[in-house]
Amino acid sequence: MSNPAAPPLPPEPPLRPFPSPARAFVGGLWDGVGLPAAVLFASAIGFGSIxxxxxxxxxxxxxSVFTVWGMPGxxxxxxxxxxxxxxxxxxxxxxxANARFLPMTVSLFPLLKGGVRPWAWAYLLAHFxxxxxxxxLMRRGPSLPLDQRAPYFAGFSLLCIGTGAVATAIGFALAGVLPRTxxxxxxxxxxxxxxxxxxxVRERGGAFSVVLGASAGPLLHLLSPEWGVPAAGVIGGTLAFLLDRKVLNRG
Amino acid sequence: MGETAAIAALIAASAATYIWRGAGVALASRIGVGGAAFEWFSCVAYAMLAALIARIILLPAGALNEAPFVDRVGATVFGLLLFFAFRRRIFVGTIGGLAAFVALAHLRSQGWL
Incomplete structure (x- = not known):
């Protein structure tokens, strides 16, 4: 990966810092409203009914939305x-089912380094x-000052977790009532x-990883329903890493 | 299968999930940004998330399994085509794919497909 801090998405509106960490928290809450909350709402309704x-x-x-916070698990x-x-x-x-949180946390938390004091708080933030x-956070974090990243992340996460909890209850109540379609x-x-x-994802190493992971995931899942997806991530990610760094960066 | 068993299941799943998060913070503390290890973990994160999404669409576990394979794949391909046609607008691809999927499900429920 040429620029490890590159956001995974093209930033659509210009991304500006907030006036203060407290406003970053509120900004995170507001950024959650919209597609992220709608998507989470829909899948948590499914979980509630299951x-x-x-x-x-x-x-x-x-x-379990609060304590596990990982739908497949x-x-x-x-x-x-x-x-x-x-x-x-x-x-x-x-x-x-939730092994992805290890590489996700390792790749995300360097964004918070220097902005979380004491660093022990990172063990709480990892739960989000x-x-x-x-x-x-991958998208918005790099444009924010260090002290605004954790509040932004916490605001966004708390909105998502709250939405997930409410939708799980609704899904539980409506199980069997909603039309099948x-x-x-x-x-x-x-x-x-x-x-x-x-x-x-435009950045080269990430794009290779997405293609290789998506190809390997279903195949390895057929071999091992429990560990196929994590194995596909390790194998696909390693191949993408080697291709990006060792093969294409040579010379 | 009482309340006690459900509580035990909840604690087991919560702890088993948090172990990965906690280990992730411990590793992140020791790894420098821009180094090979950091890049490798980033690649693995992208690949694992993509693997999960592909698995959910192609080999779903829950209710999604009730929709035929051709509907899931057809609607997804349609969404991707819209996504790339409309300058990678996530909203356009998502709503387009969803609309196609729901339309197919509705046609099947009416017996028209």
Whole structure:
């Protein structure tokens, strides 16, 4: 990657800093309103309805938005709960489904270095990382002064988490009531939106990674439903890294 | 399958997820921006997210599985075409793909497809 801090998306409106860290927090909240919240709302409605079908209690399904905050892991949790799985298989499945948070945090948090004091707060902020919040900070973070990045990230994340919790409760309440076509549309919105987000990655190493990861993901998932996606990320990402850095940068 | 089992499942999934986040912060503290390790982790992050999205569309687990493969792929390709035709507008690609997908689902529910 030629410029590691390059935002994954072309910045559409000019991105300006906020007047203060407090305003950055409010700005983060407002940036969450719109497509990010709508997409999250739709997929959390889907999760709420799955939770109900599996017999998972409503209160704990909503709580899982706050404590897990990673939809594929939450879905694995309720589905294994439904078949009476014990704690260890549930932990392993959730770990496989949410393993992306390791590379996501490593690639995102250098943006916060120097702006989070004491650094121990980073261990709390890491809990907010999700595909939505990762994209938001990767995009807006580099244009902000160091002391505004964590407040912006926290504001954006809290809006998303709150939206997810409310939508999970709604999805639980409406399970089986919504027309099938509407339910299908709701669960399709998130993958199609993020596909566009990642199809728009222009920077060379990132674009190679997206293409190779997307090709390997479904294939490896057929071999291992639990670890196929993380393995595709490691293999596709490594190939993209080598191609970008070693092959094309030579000479 | 009582409340206790659900609480245990919740704690297990929460802890198993947080381990990755915590390890990510610990590694990020030790890795310099612009170095090879940082670039490798960034590539892996992009690839893993793309792998997940592709898996959800091609091999969905939940309700999405009820839609036929051709509908999911056809609507997605349509959305991507709009996305690139309209100067990579995320909104246009997303709404276009979603509209195509819902239209196909509706036609099937009416028995017209």
């Amino acid at each position: 939770a109900r079908e599996t017999g998972f209690p409503a209160s704990l399904a909503v709580l 939450q879905i694995a949790m309720v589905e294994l709960f439904a078949i009476g799985a014990s704690v260890l298989p549930i932990a392993i499945a959730a770990a496989g 990382v999700s595909i939505n919040t990762w994209v938001a 509407l339910t299908l549309g709701l669960v399709y919105l998130s993958p199609v939106y993020f596909l566009m987000v990642f199809a728009g």
